[in-house]
Amino acid sequence: MSAVHVLLGILADGTPRHGYDLKQAYDALLPRARPLAFGQAYATLGRMVRDELIAEAGHDSAGGPERTSYQITGAGRDSLAGWLGTVERPAPFVTEALFTKVVVALRTGSDGATARAYLIAQRAAHTDRMRELTRAKTDPAANVSDVVAVDYLLGHLDADLAWMQTTLTRLGALRAELHEGDHR
Amino acid sequence: MSAVHVLLGILADGTPRHGYDLKQAYDALLPRARPLAFGQAYATLGRMVRDELIAEAGHDSAGGPERTSYQITGAGRDSLAGWLGTVERPAPFVTEALFTKVVVALRTGSDGATARAYLIAQRAAHTDRMRELTRAKTDPAANVSDVVAVDYLLGHLDADLAWMQTTLTRLGALRAELHEGDHR
């Protein structure tokens, strides 16, 4: 995921901010997302300036290190509005390692033992993680933002679990099909 | 997703193959995954040779362009077995644009209209895609491999739909919380 539009969203209220501040705001806005690395924040801001989505809004070296503030431009607002107004293409590809590993395990091993063992171990890891997330969700200190993010994760872990379950019953057929070409 | 382990899986039967062939085998093994670009295939093979996961198994220039075959090494087999034997960390982060867009839309707009409109449009796109995938699944020409991949996608699209539905009812609370800090 590109950080560009999130940063534009943070800058959309018009107040200029500098890189360090934007990194912190990013992490605060999306606490369950992968933290934005500093290096990446500055690199992204550089590209955004180049693309005229943001512009420098002054340097400030008073009381501390030099820092550069950025503010959103008209093009930046347009880009943000365009992104928010565009539907994401739903699930064009299977990208997850979960799926890939099962296929490769079946293709590699002579019997389905590796794939079966993997699915069973992964299922256990999934249920553990779901317990952990459920705890986080019912925590009295949980805010709405957290609950919404955790619900997203829980829903997909549950979808994984259901898939693993039905795939376990299909392993034989899948294995046979993947090795079909081997004996011709 | 790194292509390394899939390529190792294809080479695991011991027969040497060259880059073009491996790219084709990759796409045939994972037809619902993002196709492996040629450039990426050769770059990945280069790194695998460097890391001694595979080794050159001879050049062949007879009847056509020069081509280099690769075969898996002992270290390559170890790496593949290690990968297949390791459980994936389940859902450490929310990485999807679906989630991010809703949060940014709420944080940006003064009312929740943008977020609501997005969720409704995305819901329609999701149901369309699900119909398309369901058709592909019930197609008499569908093989097991395809059904398993499509089931994976359908499960996650369904999880998205459920999340969108509950998030729509929570938009007000979420918006209030995201703008909390603005008036202090």
Next chain:
DNA sequence: ACTCCACTATTCACTCAGAGAATAGTGGAG
């Protein structure tokens, strides 16, 4: 016979994501 096209096969150039280390100044704890 000649041309154009599709296919096999590889390389190159380029952008961006992601991680980590390096630099440098400020303010506070002990």
Next chain:
DNA sequence: CTCCACTATTCTCTGAGTGAATAGTGGAGT
């Protein structure tokens, strides 16, 4: 008075991902 934590930015490096360039072979048409 030193050390540490924090603010703030830059630099370096690997790898993912895309697209174009190069080059030879074989076949379909006209």
